[in-house]
Amino acid sequence: MINADYRGKVKVVLAKLGDQPYRVEKGEWIVQLTIEKINNRELQEVVQLADTKRGDQRFGGSGTTMDQNLKG
Secondary structure, eight states: OOOTTOOSOOOOOOOOOSSSOOOOOTTOOOOOOOOOOOOOSOOOOOSSOOOOSSTTOOTTTTSOOHHHHSOO
């Protein structure tokens, strides 16, 4: 999370967990930034949530996998 009043550089910690060498090329997509509006409204407790199209799908719920996004 980055606070709204932060004005410095945003950096990425990149860790290679595999055994094979991997070179990050200039312009290669290695990170994704999601910008969210902070909602300070009071929460409302409910007994059950309404159904949504996504349902209970977690990460990768968009129908794509990590392998489909990798080059080569």
